[in-house]
Structure formats: structure tokens, C-alpha cells
Amino acid sequence: MSGIEMQFELRRDSFHLQVDTTLPHTGITALFGASGSGKTTLLRCIAGLENIPGGKLSMDGVPWQSDSVFLAPHQRPIGYVFQEASLFPHLSIKKNLEYGWKRTPTQNRTVQLDEIVSLLGVEGFIHRYPHQLSGGQRQRVAIARALLTSPKLLLMDEPLSGLDLQSKQEILPYLERLHEQTNLPILYVSHSPDEVVRLADSLALMESGRILAQGEINTMLTRPDLYLSKLDEASAVLNCHVSSHDERYHISYLSMDQATQNQTLLVPYRDLDCGHSVRVRILARDVSLSLHKQENTSISNILPATVTDVFPSISPFQVMVKLDIGGQTILSKITSRSQELLGIEKDKFVYAQVKSVALMR
Numbered sequence: 124m125s126g127i128e129m130q131f132e133l134r135r136d137s138f139h140l141q142v143d144t145t146l147p148h149t150g151i152t153a154l155f156g157a158s159g160s161g162k163t164t165l166l167r168c169i170a171g172l173e174n175i176p177g178g179k180l181s182m183d184g185v186p187w188q189s190d191s192v193f194l195a196p197h198q199r200p201i202g203y204v205f206q207e208a209s210l211f212p213h214l215s216i217k218k219n220l221e222y223g224w225k226r227t228p229t230q231n232r233t234v235q236l237d238e239i240v241s242l243l244g245v246e247g248f249i250h251r252y253p254h255q256l257s258g259g260q261r262q263r264v265a266i267a268r269a270l271l272t273s274p275k276l277l278l279m280d281e282p283l284s285g286l287d288l289q290s291k292q293e294i295l296p297y298l299e300r301l302h303e304q305t306n307l308p309i310l311y312v313s314h315s316p317d318e319v320v321r322l323a324d325s326l327a328l329m330e331s332g333r334i335l336a337q338g339e340i341n342t343m344l345t346r347p348d349l350y351l352s353k354l355d356e357a358s359a360v361l362n363c364h365v366s367s368h369d370e371r372y373h374i375s376y377l378s379m380d381q382a383t384q385n386q387t388l389l390v391p392y393r394d395l396d397c398g399h400s401v402r403v404r405i406l407a408r409d410v411s412l413s414l415h416k417q418e419n420t421s422i423s424n425i426l427p428a429t430v431t432d433v434f435p436s437i438s439p440f441q442v443m444v445k446l447d448i449g450g451q452t453i454l455s456k457i458t459s460r461s462q463e464l465l466g467i468e469k470d471k472f473v474y475a476q477v478k479s480v481a482l483m484r
């Protein structure tokens with residue numbers, strides 16, 4: 124059985140964790156939910172830091188916890204990265220990194236020290252001490268140290284939330300590289316929709332100790348029955364690849380992956396090879412609808428679309444329209460008045476006018 128299979132039940136005062144699910148064993152799965160919904164508690168259960176009687180956990184069929192097995196935290200091949208980088212203050216960065224690496228028996232090592240040092244870009248400060256680094260640099264070292272234990276699963280608990288905006292921006296590309304260059308499954312706790320839409324392949328939505336729903340990121344973001352699709356910040360992500368560049372106008376063209384029709388998006392120029400995979404985010408409020416293709420407009424991205432659903436938004440007198448654009452899904456937020464005037468309903472053919480496209484990775 125593949126995946127991270129778990130069954131945990133824990134009561135603590137009024138909090139009740141009840142999780143019985145299988146999370147993906149590939150890519151980044153975001154654990155998303157309100158404060159107190161149980162995200163950290165669930166990570167602690169997976170790490171073996173909570174010994175819950177009757178709990179079950181297996182990784183690709185290998186039991187880490189069952190009625191007869193309980194691997195202690197240090198016996199689980201897990202890397203754990205917390206909000207605050209917990210480095211040894213009296214050891215240099217190099218020694219901090221070697222600590223995790225040397226603890227792993229040679230035959231169990233799946234990574235090389237140099238490789239991880241380069242992946243996280245820590246070469247430049249390897250001889251310094253933790254207090255001589257910025258918060259973002261410290262966190263990169265903490266991630267590198269976790270990876271050097273050759274884990275089979277990486278748990279990240281709000282790894283960016285203690286950092287200022289600049290440090291966050293600096294570290295995100297390293298997380299993307301980590302995602303691109305390793306096959307390591309990552310469970311990533313975050314409060315930030317921006318981080319989630321940028322990094323996650325899947326999303327598990329937690330509420331009051333339970334996993335309310337889980338699935339592929341764009342399916343989750345656009346599900347009418349979940350609050351994510353109703354928010355003012357509601358958005359969709361599209362997986363695309365770079366198809367060409369136009370140097371004269373400093374723009375890049377993207378083709379949508381798995382599109383059944385030839386759908387192209389135009390974005391500000393990005394220095395990426397043709398064929399490179401990228402992800403774009405489109406906010407629902409940046410998508411307006413038209414029944415005819417506008418000719419004289421400054422909007423560059425106008426996509427033929429079919430309405431698949433219309434549902435209420437949290438804003439009064441506004442509705443969310445779910446659209447199929449050649450096999451992928453985006454949302455459009457329009458007023459109830461426009462919905463009525465244009466006769467927007469399921470199966471209607473429209474043009475989605477996309478005012479802004481953010482290239483995420």
C-alpha cells in the first residue's frame with residue numbers, strides 16, 4: 124500500500140484529534156487550517172512525539188506504529204523543521220550539518236553532504252556560527268541538517284512564519300529546488316495561502332482535529348463546498364510549461380499542461396528554457412467574463428471557457444463562477460447583477476478575461 128497511512132485519535136481538554144487517512148507519498152502536501160485545528164499535533168503524532176494508544180502509521184506499507192510496533196522518534200526516518208531553526212549555537216554551521224549526517228549509518232545514507240550544502244546554498248557561510256546568520260540563512264541550514272539525516276519524509280511546521288518578507292522571498296526558491304530535485308515527500312504546515320499555492324501539490328484541510336477534505340491542490344482550491352473557493356483571495360493554480368518568448372515585447376508564452384485545447388497564456392518575460400514547467404496563480408477577482416471575444420482591449424489573456432458551476436461567494440451580491448478552460452479549472456468572481464445580465468449558468472460558453480497572472484514557480 125503506497126502513501127502515508129495513518130489513524131490517530133487523541134483527546135485533550137476540548138480538543139479532539141480524529142484522523143484516519145492516507146496522505147500522498149510524493150510531492151508537497153500542505154496541511155492547512157485555522158489556528159488550533161490540530162496541524163502541529165498531527166505532525167507530532169507522525170513524528171512519534173505523541174504515543175497514542177491504538178494509533179497506526181505506515182509509510183508505503185512499512186509500519187512505524189501499529190498494535191505491535193512503536194518506533195521511537197529517533198528511529199523514524201523523518202526530518203523535522205520547525206518555525207524557529209533549532210541549531211546548536213556552540214557549533215559551526217559545518218559541524219551542525221555533520222551532526223545529522225554522521226548520526227546516520229553509512230549504509231542508510233541517501234544523500235551526500237556536498238550535494239545538500241549546494242542544494243540549500245549554504246557554502247558561503249559554512250564556517251560561521253548560527254548567531255552570525257540571518258533568520259532565513261539559519262532556516263536554510265536547519266532544512267539542510269534535516270535532509271542530511273537521509274529522511275524518507277520531511278515534516279515542516281510553518282518554516283517561514285518566523286521570517287520577514289524578504290527572508291521568505293529568499294528561501295522560497297530553495298524550497299522549490301528541494302521539491303524539484305528530490306523525491307522526498309513533504310508535509311508542510313502553513314497559514315499562508317501564498318505559500319500553499321506556490322509550493323503544494325496536494326492540500327489537506329484541517330478543522331477541529333479532523334481532515335475535512337484532501338486532494339490535488341487546484342481541485343481543493345476550486346471546490347464549491349470548501350471555504351477556500353469562496354474567499355476574497357480565492358484563486359486557482361494552473362500547471363503550464365514555457366512554450367516561447369517574444370523578446371521584442373519582453374513576454375513569455377505558456378502552454379497549459381494536459382489542456383485538451385491549445386490554450387496559451389502570456390506573462391511578463393521570465394528567463395526560462397522552453398519546456399520548463401511553471402505554475403501560475405490566477406485570482407478569482409482578476410477574472411471577468413464576456414459573452415463575446417473583446418477585440419479592442421488591453422487584456423492579453425482572453426480564454427474560451429465553459430461554466431461548470433456557479434456558487435455564492437462570502438461577499439454579498441457576488442458569485443463565484445467555476446470555469447473549465449481546456450481541461451483545467453479557474454474561478455471568476457463576478458457580481459450577482461452581472462451573472463443575471465449575462466445569463467451565467469452551468470454549461471454556458473464564455474470568454475474569461477484574465478487581468479493578471481502571477482508566475483509562481
Ligand SMILES: Nc1ncnc2c1ncn2[C@@H]1O[C@H](COP(=O)(O)OP(=O)(O)OP(=O)(O)O)[C@@H](O)[C@H]1O
Pocket residue numbers: 135136138156157158159160161162163164165
Ligand atoms: N500540550 C498540550 N496540552 C493541552 N492542549 C494542547 C497541547 N498542545 C496543543 N493543545 C491544544 O490542541 C489543539 C490543537 O493544537 P495545534 O497546535 O495542533 O493546532 P495548530 O493547528 O497547529 O495551531 P497553530 O496553527 O496555531 O499552530 C489546540 O486547541 C491547542 O490548544
